[in-house]
Amino acid sequence: MYEVLTPVSEMLSRNLDTLCHQPLLVCGLLEDDLPGLLAEHGPAPRVFTTDFRYFQWLSTRNGVKPEFGALPASEPAAGLLLLMPKAKAEAEYLLAACLPLLSPGAPVFMAGDNKGGVKAAPRLLAPWCEQVNKLDSARRASLYQAELSRPAPQLQAGNWVHRYALAKERLTVCTLPGVFSADHLDAGTQLLLDNAGVLHGRVLDFGCGAGVIGASLLQRNPDIELEQIDINALALEASRLTLAENGLQAKVYASDGLDQVQGRFDCIISNPPFHAGLKTFYRTTETLLREARNYLRPGGSLLLVANAFLPYPELIEQHFGRCDTLAANGRFKIYRAQA
Structure with missing residues (x-):
């Protein structure tokens, strides 16, 4: 690689x-x-x-x-x-x-x-x-x-945290530089949250970014057992800050795809990464679609938002047998598959 x-x-x-x-x-x-x-x-x-x-x-x-x-x-x-x-x-x-x-x-x-x-x-x-x-x-x-011409002052971590409010979700989101959704809730995530429905049991927020999806799900479904994963340390720290800011709790940890994840879930939900550096990058999402069923309990669901032009339904059908489109707004689509 x-x-x-x-x-x-x-x-x-x-x-x-x-x-x-x-x-x-x-x-x-x-x-x-x-x-x-x-x-x-x-x-x-x-x-x-x-x-x-x-x-x-x-x-x-x-x-x-x-x-x-x-x-x-x-x-x-x-x-x-x-x-x-x-x-x-x-x-x-x-x-x-x-x-x-x-x-x-x-x-x-x-x-x-x-x-x-x-x-x-x-x-x-x-x-x-x-x-x-x-x-x-x-x-x-x-x-x-x-x-270096003069000593640089010690970093004050709090000065780098940006906050913005989501009135509809009753949340304050904390972000750090370079983390997705740095200053607003993107349209794809909003469409996903609008169509997530009621969740229960063990839920995995895959590619958690600033923690918007996971925190919103906890607000709506306080009894779920939430885990949030990402490969980016700044995203993980932002997710922890978002949880703390809103008085919420979840397990937040680094994982390369699903490699560090243990056990099975009732739902895996994601607005998966689309870019890496300056390049368009699909490998992480394609691996998720291939492997997700192995991490779901019987009847468990995969919920995904993706750009409408991406050929993900075919890949989901290949590994789940069926892919339902829950919503679309022209730019994004919400897909659901069940184990």
Whole structure:
């Protein structure tokens, strides 16, 4: 999955002499074995990732011990390499989380796809770095280099939490940078909630994001036993915050697809991921549709919202025998299948 170097890492491979002077703290949009490449040519990097799937993969590699979570460990770092994430707000958050671990004079690098926002590097680094230089540009990617000019203040986690109210659901949603539904309830999730009906028993919120679906279900069905999963550490933290803000309780944990899930459920409900980084990404949802029946109790239901053009009904029918369309609004459709 991560074996082939991305164009960004291919560009970075031309700059190993510069990047490998010190053990860098590497974070952001990690999609390949760049940490292994750095370790081959210099001190092993320290890798911090919010992506549980990538964390698991890199954990099986020799020479690099990754960290997974919403924040890096508090140990000092000799330098930073930030691979530009999809959302600029997430890049700002990662800089705020990682730069306090550096001392003035430490090198700071930012790299990414030219269409992915990396050109904002000089502006993003300006509060802490006097000068930011473009070091290289190739494969439609760029590398920027700077030096930390002044100490960065410790991140105040509460300052990065954004809240918005859902009057219809009687909820306050807490979100963090880069998490889906960052500042409003998207139309697909609203359609799903409008057609979820009454639920009971054990319920799994797959790809929980900021926790809107799970929290809404708990408000309507307080007796359900809810579990919420995601591969993104910031999404998991946002879900925990949303639950706490509304006085609700659920089990929230990282899972790559259904791999870390135990037992069977009465309902699996999801507005599944549609994008990963800058790419359209269907694999997670297609795997869910293939495997969900094995995680449902007899008579249990899979409830799913998806873009109307996606060919998911055929895949659901292949594994469940039947797929019902509960609702549609032109852009989205709600599908239900029973075990």
